[in-house]
Amino acid sequence: MTQDTNLVRYGPAWPLARVAAPPPDGDGDDEQSPLVKLHHLLRGRYHWAILLGMIGLLGGAVPLYLTDAPRYRSVGIIQVKTVLPVAVYQTPDKFLSNHELYIETQMDFLRSRRLIDLAMDSEPWKALGRGTSEEEVEKFLESLQVYHPPRTELIHVAFLDRDRRAARIAVDAILDAYSKLHIETSSQEKSQVMRTREDLRSSLEQEIAQLNAKIMALGYDEYGTTDLAPIYAQKLENVGRTETELRDVRLKLAAAEAAARQNDGPLMLSEVLQLDQTGRLRTLVAYRDEMARRVEQLRAQGLGPQHRELNAAVASLRSAEEQVERFVEGFSRAPAGDRGGSPMAAAVERLRLQEQYLAEMLQREQTEKLRIGQRKMEIEALKREVEDREKRLEEVKRAIEQRKAEEGLDKTRISIYSRGDWPLGPHDDPRRKKAAMGGAAGGLAGFAVVVLLCALDRRFRSADDAKSAIGPVTLLGTLPNLPEDLSDPEQAALAAHCVHQIRGQLQLQLQSADRGAFAITSPAAGTGKTSLSMALGVSFASANSRTLLVDCDLVGGGLTARLDLTAHRKLGQILKQQGLVNEQQIEAALMLSRASGKRIGELLQELGYITRHDLDLALDRQRQSPMGVLDALAGEKLDNCITETGIAGLYLLPLGTATPHHAGGLSPAALRRLLTEARKRFDTVLVDTGPVPGSLEASMVAKEVDGVVLVVSRGEQKFAAERSLVHLMSLGAHVAGIVFNRATHHDVEMSGTRPRSIQRGGTSSRVVVPVEVVSDRASSRFGPVGRAVASYARAAGNGVNRHQGAEPDEPAESGRE
Numbered sequence: 001m002t003q004d005t006n007l008v009r010y011g012p013a014w015p016l017a018r019v020a021a022p023p024p025d026g027d028g029d030d031e032q033s034p035l036v037k038l039h040h041l042l043r044g045r046y047h048w049a050i051l052l053g054m055i056g057l058l059g060g061a062v063p064l065y066l067t068d069a070p071r072y073r074s075v076g077i078i079q080v081k082t083v084l085p086v087a088v089y090q091t092p093d094k095f096l097s098n099h100e101l102y103i104e105t106q107m108d109f110l111r112s113r114r115l116i117d118l119a120m121d122s123e124p125w126k127a128l129g130r131g132t133s134e135e136e137v138e139k140f141l142e143s144l145q146v147y148h149p150p151r152t153e154l155i156h157v158a159f160l161d162r163d164r165r166a167a168r169i170a171v172d173a174i175l176d177a178y179s180k181l182h183i184e185t186s187s188q189e190k191s192q193v194m195r196t197r198e199d200l201r202s203s204l205e206q207e208i209a210q211l212n213a214k215i216m217a218l219g220y221d222e223y224g225t226t227d228l229a230p231i232y233a234q235k236l237e238n239v240g241r242t243e244t245e246l247r248d249v250r251l252k253l254a255a256a257e258a259a260a261r262q263n264d265g266p267l268m269l270s271e272v273l274q275l276d277q278t279g280r281l282r283t284l285v286a287y288r289d290e291m292a293r294r295v296e297q298l299r300a301q302g303l304g305p306q307h308r309e310l311n312a313a314v315a316s317l318r319s320a321e322e323q324v325e326r327f328v329e330g331f332s333r334a335p336a337g338d339r340g341g342s343p344m345a346a347a348v349e350r351l352r353l354q355e356q357y358l359a360e361m362l363q364r365e366q367t368e369k370l371r372i373g374q375r376k377m378e379i380e381a382l383k384r385e386v387e388d389r390e391k392r393l394e395e396v397k398r399a400i401e402q403r404k405a406e407e408g409l410d411k412t413r414i415s416i417y418s419r420g421d422w423p424l425g426p427h428d429d430p431r432r433k434k435a436a437m438g439g440a441a442g443g444l445a446g447f448a449v450v451v452l453l454c455a456l457d458r459r460f461r462s463a464d465d466a467k468s469a470i471g472p473v474t475l476l477g478t479l480p481n482l483p484e485d486l487s488d489p490e491q492a493a494l495a496a497h498c499v500h501q502i503r504g505q506l507q508l509q510l511q512s513a514d515r516g517a518f519a520i521t522s523p524a525a526g527t528g529k530t531s532l533s534m535a536l537g538v539s540f541a542s543a544n545s546r547t548l549l550v551d552c553d554l555v556g557g558g559l560t561a562r563l564d565l566t567a568h569r570k571l572g573q574i575l576k577q578q579g580l581v582n583e584q585q586i587e588a589a590l591m592l593s594r595a596s597g598k599r600i601g602e603l604l605q606e607l608g609y610i611t612r613h614d615l616d617l618a619l620d621r622q623r624q625s626p627m628g629v630l631d632a633l634a635g636e637k638l639d640n641c642i643t644e645t646g647i648a649g650l651y652l653l654p655l656g657t658a659t660p661h662h663a664g665g666l667s668p669a670a671l672r673r674l675l676t677e678a679r680k681r682f683d684t685v686l687v688d689t690g691p692v693p694g695s696l697e698a699s700m701v702a703k704e705v706d707g708v709v710l711v712v713s714r715g716e717q718k719f720a721a722e723r724s725l726v727h728l729m730s731l732g733a734h735v736a737g738i739v740f741n742r743a744t745h746h747d748v749e750m751s752g753t754r755p756r757s758i759q760r761g762g763t764s765s766r767v768v769v770p771v772e773v774v775s776d777r778a779s780s781r782f783g784p785v786g787r788a789v790a791s792y793a794r795a796a797g798n799g800v801n802r803h804q805g806a807e808p809d810e811p812a813e814s815g816r817e
Contacts, residue, residue, distance in 0.1 A: 060442025171420030628656015
């Protein structure tokens with residue numbers, strides 16, 4: 001027993017549809033497997049699936065096989081020879097590409113509508129009576145096959161038809177039409193191509209001549225040559241040299257103008273040297289420098305300061321320096337206006353004239369350079385156009401030569417290698433393929449119809465359906481479908497074993513508690529919940545558990561009706577209420593009854609406490625006022641409301657006077673009080689309630705008991721069980737589990753509840769099999785399942801016997817306290 005069999009409680013916010021956990025006694029992987037789900041759908045219906053699948057298979061295969069026929073194939077071959085003019089073609093690769101392209105063109109031509117119309121218009125084809133409508137043309141094209149085996153010179157023309165003679169005629173018609181159109185088309189194409197190429201050659205030659213004339217006009221007429229690159233390079237050199245001279249003159253002019261703008265202050269020696277246009281200052285500076293070198297040479301020779309030659313050289317140096325200084329000072333002191341007429345002013349003027357001349361010359365040279373450069377670019381562009389046209393002219397001339405070289409070979413390049421052959425046998429037989437496809441589709445359709453019907457059928461058909469519908473709720477067990485006149489010992493043993501297993505799981509769910517109360521309910525009436533209640537009562541009693549059956553189905557009342565038992569108020573209590581006897585007199589009569597075995601009413605009469613008339617009235621009142629669940633809920637002692645069932649340890653709290661309209665007067669507090677008192681007096685309390693959620697008393701009871709057992713049966717709608725579980729979860733009830741009733745023997749075997757001694761082929765004798773099914777009056781009231789449990793317990797020696805004392809069909813304590 002796993003932990004999954006423990007009591008599970010679900011809150012109202014947990015809808016059943018969102019439960020994702022696998023059922024406790026199922027396999028989570030199987031639940032996710034589509035094959036297992038399909039098996040569950042088809043269980044018990046495989047014969048229908050196979051039957052409809054076979055009908056669909058035959059219905060799809062036979063018509064397709066009979067409405068078709070094998071096709072015959074005739075093949076003709078066209079040879080396209082490889083042409084290699086050595087004078088024209090240079091590389092084999094280029095020719096191979098052209099050859100393949102030519103073959104593809106011929107294949108397209110063989111499939112063209114013009115050729116097909118010509119072939120279908122031939123007399124042999126017309127003799128077949130096929131016609132030339134658009135529909136026939138489409139069929140003709142569908143049957144025609146044109147293909148080229150790689151790396152060959154051959155084109156295969158094939159035709160498929162159900163008539164082998166028609167296939168051969170079609171191939172010959174295609175070949176004849178191709179020969180006729182190819183000769184006609186080739187002649188026209190050759191003439192057109194040659195005319196086009198000759199026109200293109202003349203046009204290219206004229207364009208080349210015109211371009212050469214333009215080149216001569218742009219270069220040779222003016223410059224005497226068409227190669228202007230050297231002339232352009234010389235112009236570039238002249239422009240560069242002129243730019244350099246102009247830049248130097250502008251630097252000198254800037255220096256002279258800067259010196260002329262200084263009205264006051266001496267000028268520097270370097271400035272005067274630039275402004276002096278007479279050259280006198282340069283002469284003086286050169287003489288001074290010469291004297292300085294002379295003095296240095298004499299001193300280097302070791303001449304002393306008193307030497308006459310050294311002194312004369314020093315005097316000349318000083319005189320030269322004074323002359324330079326006086327010239328610079330006199331040049332600087334001259335007024336700005338007077339400087340215009342000075343050598344410096346004349347130098348500035350000359351520099352300006354030189355700058356103007358060089359700038360004009362540079363502009364002329366640049367203009368000439370641009371004109372020559374533009375002419376040069378125009379001539380180069382024209383030369384490129386001439387080269388391009390000369391290349392194209394060369395290609396055209398080569399193509400013309402090639403075409404002339406091939407004229408003698410084209411006549412034999414394409415030939416009919418073989419005409420249409422006579423088909424010796426069918427090329428393909430589509431009947432088998434179509435019949436297989438039709439049969440598969442029909443078989444799958446028939447199978448799918450059964451699967452669809454099974455998927456739409458939302459009834460329980462097996463225990464696996466119950467497992468998949470209840471989600472994580474425990475499947476307590478299965479109950480086999482038993483006949484009312486149960487007589488087979490093996491069936492009885494199987495049913496009893498199933499009930500004992502359910503009882504064992506409920507006892508385990510109580511864990512450490514010694515006493516517990518369970519409610520037995522169902523989604524709808526007629527599922528067998530009352531039978532299960534009675535059978536579980538017998539099972540608990542056989543396990544030495546003092547058990548109370550409570551009939552709380554105020555509408556159905558099946559438990560009370562099936563057992564046909566009623567509880568009556570004790571005779572002593574009736575006489576006491578009437579004031580005829582007191583408590584001491586009743587106690588004295590009870591002691592005498594235990595000793596003598598007489599009824600208490602007879603003893604009270606013998607003792608003189610009551611008369612015979614009083615006794616008869618009390619017995620009538622006892623029979624007319626049955627006790628039951630309403631009295632217990634109203635506060636009556638539980639012992640006064642219950643009755644014995646004839647099974648040792650098993651008692652019943654019947655309906656009594658309760659009717660359906662009493663359901664509105666029930667209260668959870670009264671039910672809680674009753675169950676609390678019942679738990680004190682009994683080890684196990686089994687409450688048979690009405691269906692949920694339709695029964696008001698069932699909802700109240702489910703909230704107060706220790707666990708709820710939901711009974712579903714084969715053939716019941718799944719949504720009803722799901723609705724019941726959701727309702728119980730919303731109440732906060734403890735769902736002990738689900739019992740699947742009216743199960744087949746296969747479901748019982750698959751659930752693993754079949755005893756080993758009655759397994760197919762089993763020989764074990766360690767599990768007791770009853771030798772006969774009991775049929776006494778007490779056991780027969782519990783139905784076939786209850787009888788099976790009683791028989792099993794009796795055969796096992798559990799001693800499920802009737803109580804000694806009053807007969808169960810007599811009023812309780814009719815004469816005894």
